[in-house]
Amino acid sequence: MNAPNLDLVEETKVAFDVEAINEIIDNIYHYLSKHKEYLNGLNVFPVPDGDTGLNMVLTMQGAIAHIQKSEETYIHSGEYLEDFAEQMLLNSRGCSGVILSLFTQGFTQITANNDFSKENIYRAIENGYQNAYNGTENPREGTMLTLMRALKEKYAELMPLYDNPLTIIQQSIPYLKEVLNQTPEMLPVLKQAGVVDSGGAGFVVLLEGINKELSQYVDNGIPLHNLLKTAHAIQKLLKKRLKKAHKDQTALSILNLDFSRIRNSRLAEAFQNAKVALSNFHLNHNGNGKTISREKIIGDLQEIDNSWNPEIKDKFCTEFVLETDQIKNKDKLKEKIGHYGDSLIIVNSNNKYKVHIHTNKPNDVFEEVSRYGTLLFTKVDDMKKQHKNFLSDDVVDYERDKSIFCIVSGKGFADILKNLGADDILCYGKNKPSVNQLVKGLNNLKAKNVIAASDDSDILMALKYAASLCKANVHIVESDNPISLISIMMSISKDYDIQTTFETAMNNLENIRFCGIAQSSRDVLAEDGTQVHKGDFFAVYKKKIVLSNPSKNQLLTNVIEKIVSNNNNLVTLYKGANIKNDEQLIKLLKDKFPSLDFEEYYGGQLNYLYYITFE
Amino acid sequence: MSRKIFIIVGDNLGLSRQQINYDALEIVKFPVFVGETEYRQSEEYSASWLISKYENEKVVAKSSTLIHNEIAEIVERNRANYDLFIHVVMSSGLSAASFRVAENVKKQFENIVPIINVDTKQAINGVGNIVLGIIDLIKTQPDLSIEELEKACQQIVENTFSWFVFSDLEYLYRGGRIGKAQSLMGSVLHIIPLLGLMGDEKEGIVLAQGKARTFRQINDMIINQIKAKMQEKSVTTIKRAITLQGYGDKNKEAIAEFMEKIKTLPCSEIIHGEGGLVDAVYCGPGAYGISILL
Known part of the structure; x- marks a missing residue:
């Protein structure tokens, strides 16, 4: 993989290359996908229908497929992740998918401010866990929630030891695996089935994938807050009278920084230019013949500062193109609309102005500028994208x-x-x-x-x-x-x-008594001591394995004998999608139970070979 | 002096003339068409005759509305001897035309002889139950004014409830008594639909009361719904129950079980109704049910 053009750093991230982050998420998704079958196999009943892994994979896959395709090359990481979390929730499948999405949603609510410091990541994990816990009815120990809580606790424990949040997560994983192995002790159904919790296992796999994917970038970045402080310092230096700057220790420190570690090309260029300007000051006030506008560097650094916006106060990213003869320059237009929001960018060409502004009142902005000319193009994006549809x-x-x-x-x-x-x-x-x-x-x-x-x-x-x-x-x-x-x-x-x-x-949910017949995908000991061997047929009645037999027809006979009561005179078989060669079954059952009526219908279910109802 | 009251009712009342102990009453026979041919109830053209045709010839039968002149003729013929006519009409929700005919006859005799048209919101044995209820009323409270009588008839209507089990809803559908959607209720899983005409419902139309897959379930359902209705109306004893049965041999066991079950209900009188030709038009083979007056 080519090194992504990221300014991804130890503790924080700023605007980054969308393609690069898409690739990172794609790789994490593929890592999870590789473990899908392992997760699917961690199923309570030995029915080969486990789909925890599949649900988690499809949840991520759906989010990847539906995430807003930004026209911008760079985007704030917090915003991106919040959008991704929303898409995960919208595309979540099964309990495991929803709980994972809720965790991600809670996590990204905190990181929406683009603060990826270890303290904020802790708050994000805590909020993610709380969000998942609150969104789960009857939350139980021994599930994915337990693993989320364990991550929160272990992360807190390791925080004093490490500065890098990814390192803390990495160091937490062995502990999470220990907790995962304890889940059968927490949930009896897991113990009975002899498996760990599949959702919890999926969560650990996902963390492993995140760790694997991101750890390669950990050591090379510069923390955002350092970059921002540096940008402030450079601005100050450049604004000072340059002849005094060479005495400034800050300037010397800045010159010693390795700005090549800034992976975002736009930021790297701005800092590199600043560095050149500062270097030239020390060597030559006139800059060695290379023309770098001091104002431009200050402007670029100011823009970096502005672009780091921890709170989205103005909800709508609003763009328009205005054609006007009444407004003579950008400043005049800025006077008219600047107070509607922030992040105002105006590009002027002849009598056309392309404008970008974050505002809560896009319509008011449009109304205002329409007085002076014609709106050729408008676009409004709800930046928070919450329930936008x-x-x-x-x-x-x-x-x-x-x-x-x-x-x-x-x-x-x-x-x-x-x-x-x-x-x-x-x-x-x-x-x-x-x-x-x-x-x-x-x-x-x-x-x-x-x-x-x-x-x-x-x-x-x-x-x-x-x-x-x-x-x-x-x-x-x-x-x-x-x-x-x-x-x-x-x-x-x-x-x-x-x-x-x-x-x-x-x-009337439970008006009809029924049982399910399935074929075992592994050896298992039922709660009542019934031994089910791999390949045996077994019956689940009231959510428990009640009978098993190597012969399907014998099992059906046994289960009808066991469950049918005097009040029942109709037994109905709903056949699953995988039933073959059972044409003689109804006749066999009718011969065996002459006092009962039998009917059969195609159900098409995948998990059970038959549902049998007793009425 | 007691008012002399004559009752007119169509023959879709789930009772034979012999089962009604009231002399001043005339049952008007509904025209029944099998194909192009019109039939009226007789010894030859009875319910069992039509059921047999249904079973053997797959015929389609329909009933027509009562004929204005036939009603008017009854009124004309008897008005000299009676002070008041009560025309007990099947639910206007099931046959608006029948009630319109009744209203037109009433208008024709306006200022000549008073006529109360009772919209029973019922059919078959439900109508029969209301007729018997009105007869009880006339006998027990002979001095009621017309207005009081009209109001009391309305109360009888509101306290009459019927449940029907039809093996095949096709007959009701073909006769226009239910819609296509309702007629398909039983087309999957061999479901047995339970239909009802509830006197306290405004529309007087056939409503689904439940579905089951065995007759045992459906019989229990009827008994439970009757008990629930009694509780709702704070009634401890049913005044009268009229059963509907005997349309062919189909469902004999289920009907026998049902008849045993209704014996467990607290009821002053149970009448096993004798439905006629027009009743069989909609019931089809194997139908049964009950109407109760609370």
Whole structure:
């Protein structure tokens, strides 16, 4: 990889090369991606459907794909990361994706001020952890949250020993691995399954990736606050009468600095010019024939100072091109609009002025300048980019009062639910839907109120964030399997109002007794002592493994015998996507249980071979 | 002196004439069309005749509205001997035309003889339950003014609730009693929809009351909903229940189980209704249900 053009430094970063940071993030993403299958394998049930790694990878992938493509070559790191965090949240999948996104969001809220000092990174980690913790319902020990908290604690412990935040993170990783290995002691389901927490493992892998990717830049940079102080000092020196400057110890120190360590070319040039000016002063007041405007250097350094803006006070990055004969120069235009915000840059060519300004009142700026000429081009970017799609153009265009929105993996279940009256189905197949996909699904309904339910509890967090971002009032039914969705659709009526619909759905989630049949991907000992060997078929009933057998048909017979009650006369098999050659199964079961009716439908689920309901 | 009251009702009331103990009453037969041919209830053209045609010939049957002149003729024929006519009409939400006919007849006899048109918000045995409720009213409170009687009839309407289990909603759909969406309710997972006509609902239309996949579930659902309705209305005993049953042999076990279950309800009187030809138009084979008056 070519050395990125970064002014990435030990403690802080300033405006940097967008392509370079994209490459860094891409490399971190690839590192995580390489460990995807390992993370997927850390699954509580021995069903080969673990997708923690996949969800984390897809969350990052979505953010990379959707991050605002800036037209600028350089961008403030804090702003970039905040935008990236927002995109992660919007594209997050599964609990692991959402929790990781929440951590990133909390982290980048703190680093939005572009302060990457070790103290601020600590605050960022702390806020990231708190944000993830607060955003998680029923936060538990032994999960990714534990690892986040462990990072916060270890970082605090190591802070007095190291100055570089990356070094502190690097030094924390062995401890985090120890904590990860303790997660089975914290969560019984992990212990039973003989695995560490997959989300926690993903978090550690990600930190390793960050460390691996960034550590190569650690030693070469100059801290931003040093650069800023230096810029101030140089400005002062250049503003002084030059003949006295050679007595200044600061000037001598500056001359000894290795400015080649500044990786950002724009900054490097400004400092290099300043250094030349100072050097020339010592050697020759007239500058060795090389013309470097002192004012230009001071101006460049001032711009660096200005560009480091820890708080974005003015929200909209506003640009326009004004064609006017009434304004004679840049200063006149500056007088008219300068008070609307900051970071004002005006470029003048004949009677055209290209203007850049950060302001909270872009429309007022446009109105003001329109009095003097014609606006040829305007562009407004919400710099904070928070919910930008929802704050602007938020035209309420409801087509119905309420809708039912179901999110399912299996195509067969999608068809069944549609026929049962669901207004729309998001059939996500193998990859859990991102927040963004869910928002789109919810908004597409054009309903004032939406009842939303999914077939997997791992989608719940993403769904909740999607609900907070969409226009409708979303009532989330906390379902975790497709049978519950059928039960919901069976219990509600189109004639109900939204509240009755929601309450009825919640009250009828567990109306239908069912179990899931799957094939084990590894040896496991169930809670009740049931031994499941790799390749065996096993039955999960009320979230526990209750039976296993090397023969699928024998297991089905056993499970029906075990679960069916006197009140049941209908047994329904919902077949998964991977079922083959079971044409004789229903006949076999009918022969075995003549008093029961059997029906079979295609569910299309990927995790269980069958869902079996007892009614 | 008690007012002499004559009752008119269509034959879609889920009861036979023999099941109604009131002399001054005439049941008007709805025209039923099977294909192009019109039929009226008779010994030959009964509910079981139509169900048999449904099962064997896959025919499509429809009912037509009552004919204005037939109602008017009944009023004309009897007005000399009666002080008041009560026309008990199936829900205007299901057949606006039938209620309009009734209103036109009332207008025709304005200033000649008073007519109360009762919009039952019901069909089949629900209408029958309201007819019997009105007869009880006339017998127990003979001195009510017309206004009081009209108000009391309305109360009976609001306290009458019916649940229907149809094996196939296609008959209701073809007859225009429910929409296409509702008719498809049962088309997936062999779902059995529970439909109802609730007297305290304004529209008087068929509403889905639930869905189930076994008759046992649906029977329990009806019983539970009846109990809930009794609780809601603070009623401890059902005044009268009229069952709907016997449209062919289909669902015999489920119907038998249901009939056993309704015996557990606190009810002063249970009548096993005898539906006629027009009732069978919409019910189709294997339909059953119950109407209660609280």
